[in-house]
Amino acid sequence: MNYDKKSNKRKRLWITYIVIILIAILFLGKVLHLPIAFMLIVGRSMEPRYRVGDLVVGVATYLKSFGIGDVVVWCRDFLRTACVVHRVIDVSEGYIVTKGDANPGPDSPVPSLWVSYVVVSYVPLYLWFPLIGLVIFLAGYASYIESEKRLYIQTGFVAIAIIASYIAINAFILGFTYIDNSPPFYSIPRVDLLASYLDIVNRVYVIMLNTSEYRFINAACSLSEGVSTNVSTAINGSIARLSIGIPSQFFSYLWNKSSAKGVSFLPSPPASVQESFDVSCTTIFDKAMLSGRYVAVFSWREPIVRSFNDTLIVENHNPVSMILRIELFSIARKSVVYSKEYVVESFSILAIDFSKIIDIVGEYDARIYYVFLGVVRGQGAKIRIG
Amino acid sequence: MAKEQKLESANLETLNGFIILGKKHLALFTTSSIFSIATSIFIIFASLMPIAIFKGYPLSGYISLVYSDLYAFEKPIVFRALESVSTITLSLFIGSSMPITLSLFVLAKLILGEKRHEVRNGYRAINSIYIELIPASSIVAMLTLTLFTAILRVVVVDIVPALPLGGCIDTSAGRLCVERSTALFTWIYSLAISYRPMLFATMLLLLALGALTMYIALELRRARAVY
Numbered sequence: 025m026n027y028d029k030k031s032n033k034r035k036r037l038w039i040t041y042i043v044i045i046l047i048a049i050l051f052l053g054k055v056l057h058l059p060i061a062f063m064l065i066v067g068r069s070m071e072p073r074y075r076v077g078d079l080v081v082g083v084a085t086y087l088k089s090f091g092i093g094d095v096v097v098w099c100r101d102f103l104r105t106a107c108v109v110h111r112v113i114d115v116s117e118g119y120i121v122t123k124g125d126a127n128p129g130p131d132s133p134v135p136s137l138w139v140s141y142v143v144v145s146y147v148p149l150y151l152w153f154p155l156i157g158l159v160i161f162l163a164g165y166a167s168y169i170e171s172e173k174r175l176y177i178q179t180g181f182v183a184i185a186i187i188a189s190y191i192a193i194n195a196f197i198l199g200f201t202y203i204d205n206s207p208p209f210y211s212i213p214r215v216d217l218l219a220s221y222l223d224i225v226n227r228v229y230v231i232m233l234n235t236s237e238y239r240f241i242n243a244a245c246s247l248s249e250g251v252s253t254n255v256s257t258a259i260n261g262s263i264a265r266l267s268i269g270i271p272s273q274f275f276s277y278l279w280n281k282s283s284a285k286g287v288s289f290l291p292s293p294p295a296s297v298q299e300s301f302d303v304s305c306t307t308i309f310d311k312a313m314l315s316g317r318y319v320a321v322f323s324w325r326e327p328i329v330r331s332f333n334d335t336l337i338v339e340n341h342n343p344v345s346m347i348l349r350i351e352l353f354s355i356a357r358k359s360v361v362y363s364k365e366y367v368v369e370s371f372s373i374l375a376i377d378f379s380k381i382i383d384i385v386g387e388y389d390a391r392i393y394y395v396f397l398g399v400v401r402g403q404g405a406k407i408r409i410g
Numbered sequence: 411m412a413k414e415q416k417l418e419s420a421n422l423e424t425l426n427g428f429i430i431l432g433k434k435h436l437a438l439f440t441t442s443s444i445f446s447i448a449t450s451i452f453i454i455f456a457s458l459m460p461i462a463i464f465k466g467y468p469l470s471g472y473i474s475l476v477y478s479d480l481y482a483f484e485k486p487i488v489f490r491a492l493e494s495v496s497t498i499t500l501s502l503f504i505g506s507s508m509p510i511t512l513s514l515f516v517l518a519k520l521i522l523g524e525k526r527h528e529v530r531n532g533y534r535a536i537n538s539i540y541i542e543l544i545p546a547s548s549i550v551a552m553l554t555l556t557l558f559t560a561i562l563r564v565v566v567v568d569i570v571p572a573l574p575l576g577g578c579i580d581t582s583a584g585r586l587c588v589e590r591s592t593a594l595f596t597w598i599y600s601l602a603i604s605y606r607p608m609l610f611a612t613m614l615l616l617l618a619l620g621a622l623t624m625y626i627a628l629e630l631r632r633a634r635a636v637y
Binding site: 191 | 468488491494497542549572581584588589
């Protein structure tokens with residue numbers, strides 16, 4: 025009877041030992057690549073779902089598949105020391121994107137092969153820690169009782185026991201946990217380009233910036249070839265409007281440059297040729313400096329020629345003045361009866377009332393000659409006097 | 411008188427289950443204990459001290475192993491790796507408190523030993539089990555220092571460089587260059603970069619002290635058994 029009682033006690037003790045060993049193996053499951061593993065949460069990225077110290081139970085991906093919304097464990101290294109327990113938010117062709125519930129942004133995409141476990145369950149710290157502590161205490165106490173309340177301390181046992189305990193504590197804290205190696209999350213102040221355009225009529229390039237985080241101090245801009253400009257600014261709340269004045273000489277320079285380069289093909293008048301130049305600006309804020317390079321685009325346009333009975337109208341839609349040679353050819357007399365050079369200022373209209381110049385009633389051809397980007401071009405219009 | 415002469419001549423002696431330590435052994439065990447305590451206090455102190463202090467814009471605040479308070483672009487940084495490190499430093503505190511407690515306990519026992527057993531002339535008596543706490547303390551202090559070095563290295567080499575000290579970022583409006591924060595790296599930072607050999611030397615010293623004191627402790631107990 026007494027022997028049976030002793031035998032039962034010994035059996036219970038062995039069962040307790042086996043339970044402790046099994047728990048230890050499951051804690052090491054991640055490192056040993058076991059199908060089931062216990063892991064401890066050490067980061068706050070999955071709060072409030074999992075808190076620091078909570079124990080999560082993972083099932084290997086070859087036993088359980090995962091998809092969007094599942095919490096998975098992915099590790100960078102084979103030894104699985106640097107791992108992340110985050111939720112899957114996107115899956116695409118061999119890669120997954122995860123995100124900690126409490127993190128402001130997602131992690132960088134990682135290969136699906138890096139995913140080791142799918143989290144299927146968890147036990148809060150306040151439950152698992154006392155339970156395991158109780159099991160270990162019971163095992164120790166049962167061993168003490170089993171040894172008939174005698175402790176045999178061998179030489180060197182105390183030192184080895186202390187060092188082993190320390191290693192066990194360290195292994196528990198370090199080995200079974202994971203270091204959340206998500207990158208740091210911080211918000212970078214935004215400086216947005218709301219709009220940038222060339223107001224060619226007013227010879228102004230406008231840049232509109234949204235700078236909610238910084239206070240505008242000043243701005244300096246230059247054009248292609250280092251031509252400096254005047255910048256005027258208007259601040260309206262978080263929006264800064266920079267108006268960069270473009271000197272008229274700069275357009276003349278562009279005109280001459282394009283004229284010297286020449287144009288390979290021009291369609292029938294009125295043709296237009298696209299032109300562009302760079303605007304480089306350095307904007308100084310209270311805590312930052314913005315260097316931007318913007319492209320201004322406009323078109324050189326041939327003069328638009330129209331006529332209304334005895335009046336010839338020539339429109340110049342260019343930022344430079346144009347020199348025109350206008351001839352009036354009399355159809356009746358088969359000869360040029362009038363010829364004169366005119367300068368049409370930029371963005372202006374030239375109107376010639378031939379009834380005030382020519383006295384003879386009749387039909388005429390007005391011929392307008394000019395040099396457009398290095399090419400001599402001409403247009404014509406019907407003029408009827410009388 | 412005869413007993414006293416015997417005590418003078420031999421270092422290995424026992425008295426009613428206690429080990430009698432000679433002057434040299436006493437000096438060695440005391441040195442080892444004090445060295446373990448000093449190392450452990452240093453680890454605790456170094457864990458609490460800031461590794462780097464950042465001032466200005468865009469980064470401000472400080473970083474230490476236990477706790478960090480960092481602001482980037484005037485808003486708090488969420489840095490999970492630092493939080494993990496902070497949790498792991500629990501090992502450092504457990505590992506540091508063990509040598510302090512054990513060594514202080516043994517030192518107290520050594521001081522009180524003379525009165526209890528009337529051992530004179532610079533000799534001390536101590537329970538043979540307690541003497542093993544000293545090599546254990548040295549080894550635990552050595553392991554904790556190793557762990558401290560590793561964690562510090564991770565923070566200094568992997569975590570600190572990931573912080574936005576300044577520089578330029580591309581925005582839709584162009585390249586935005588911010589000012590550069592001033593970083594004051596404390597001597598703890600230097601420990602991980604410049605003074606690593608000192609840490610390794612300390613580890614080796616602790617290991618040597620641990621091994622030596624363990625050997626002597628075992629020898630003393632073996633001699634007692636023979637005696």
